[in-house]
Amino acid sequence: MREALEGSQAIARAVALCEPDVVAAYPITPQTHIVENLSELVAQGDLHTEFVSVESEFSAASVVLGAAATGARAYTATASQGTLLMAEVLFNIAGMRLPLVMTVANRAVSAPLSIWNDHADSMAVRDSGWIQLHATSNQEAVDTTIQAFRITQETELPVMVCMDGFILTHTMEPIDLPDRMAVRDWLPPMAFSRSLDPERPLSLGMLVSPDYFPEIRHSHHAAMQQALAVIEEVDTSFHSRFGRAAGGLLTVEGDPEAKVGILAMGSTVGTLRAGMAHYVEAGPARLITLRSFRPFPAEALREAVEGLDCLIVIDRAISPGLGGVLGTEVAAVLSQSARPPHILNHALGLGGRDIPETVYVDLLDAGRDPDAPRFSVFDADMTKLAPEDR
Template sequence: MPQALEGSQAIAHAVALCRPQVVAAYPITPQTHIVEHIAKLVADSKLHCELVSVESEFSAASVVLGAACAGSRAYTASASQGILLMSEVLYNISGLRVPLVLTCANRAVSAPLSIWNDQQDSMAVRDAGWIQLYCADNQDAVDTTIQAFRIAEHCELPVMVCVDGFTLTHTLESLELPTQETVDRFLPPYHFARTINPLAPLSMGTLVAPEYFTEARHMHHVALLGAEQEIVAAATDWATMCGREQAPLLRVDGPPQARIGILALGSVFGTLLDARDQFPGPPVKLMHLRCLRPFPVAAVRAACVGLTDLIVLERAIAPGADGIVGAEIRSALMGLDKPPRVHNFAAGLGGRDVPLAIYPRLLEAITKPHPRMSAIDLRPELLPVDSQICRETAP
């Protein structure tokens, strides 16, 4: 039965339904409510697990790494500077092929200091070797969190579930939580083939000489590419059990005859859906990139067939280069006979509101000359004239 839950509370319940045995986390806005709710579930004896309060995000990642290697289903969450502080351990976790789940409550990275939402934190570690899944709403966050544990354990790869901070973590939505019986049928008990056992000692993460390091990294790369099949299988099986369809890699919404497409990650996809209904204009195909790693090249190519223009709307930037996602889109589309023109825009950085009116601005912007990567909806008085895409008086 649908119920109104804050995003963080819903994610905490989803984690609890997966029966983690160890949860370790350090509080950081806007992630804190997730682990607060998990702590309450533990205190109320509704979740039986070891809850470890640590002194930093580096320690949180280290604790769950050790717990998973020792044979426990493990979970943590973080955001922003916390993701950067644990980045060394994130590489260790993925390089050791350790299955665990992390929720990234996406938040801007300092400096300047911002506690509000964009996706610079998860983008900064996109090449750490983790599967990365981005959620469009809180129901998506619940379903993806549950699927993430199965994906991680089947592939022996860690999964980062990315949800927009505040926009999702601190807002109420009407959503459905599955029953414990449904989750138990979907997610078998934790199993890690290389569990550390003092009765059968083994070493993990030892020195690898140059003669073998390339092979180790390549096997990791191949495993990530292969994870795409498990991501699809998990979404398909979950839809069968709970009755909610979910595009596992890339959601496409719009008429097939559309010649313009807009691709985004996270909650801004909902904004674009509402805006398309409100503003008349040419047919537009909207796309939500749920899976950033592994990057779904085939799905992106199939969705872009017939398009003349593709707008990639990002919540992060690569200073001094093109857009982060836009560069990968351009690379993927090189396989098409007639690839669309890719227009890269950044919006909503540092929590700036992304209004419905951004939709017609985007459609207008691509009709005018603009750089390969541009910021849209910025206050014109703060930027040089040649950096402005939308010239409006700030409110």
């Protein structure tokens, strides 16, 4: 049923539709309204789950780790510094290959203190071994959350659903929440092949000597690559059951003949889409939306950029001393193409800087400039900086 819902509220309702056995969360800043809404659903009797309110994100992650290990369907949510406080446990969850779903309401990481959006938090745990899917709208975030519970069961890998903090989590817009019975029918009951069971004793996350460690990392990498097919299949299955897809591994739109492409993740895509429709005179572009950041869909990306002379990659995070994270990865993957496009990488909207619709025009203009830097913090105003810092 379609309703006008705030993003966080919609996610809570989507999680409730998936009937998790355990929800653990730290309820205070930098938490979003997601877990607050979940606790209300529990209080109203609309959600029957073990809701554990904990004293830190480290504990939140630890509780869902334990729950998942017993074969429970578990969920938590975090943002910003909370993600970093969870970091150690997140690597453990992934290393133990536990099925789990977590929402990251993407927000900047301090210092300087910022409560606003960028992708620094989920990027900081990029190499933890979690699947990371980015949503461009609240509808996609809702649908991806439901899909994540199925993906995590099928892959036995934890799934992080990344949605832009504030820009999505605090925005009210029309959302179509699937019917409870339809979700129950589509999402199989929780099953985990290696769940802890006194009848079948088992140890998880034990000390592993150098004799086996590289093999374990190799198999984790292989499992992530196999997850690419699962992410696509689950989206296709969701599409045929609920009438809409949530972005597969990546999607391509715009002019297929265009020689310039723009690649982005998350809510920036909506603004670029609006800009492309509004500023037709700026010229055509191919817009590529990357949904699956981990696993990284190298092959799909090579296909998506075919025929492009120039690809502008938008990062909402920065790796100081290198440049953009996504841009660097895209360049690495495309370096193996026969005719890779010229890649320009721009960080945009760091720490919540508003991204205006005109950015579409400005990006294309910068793409035509032969002297444009390969990487820039695109919206940084140099006049605010001392000359030595420019």
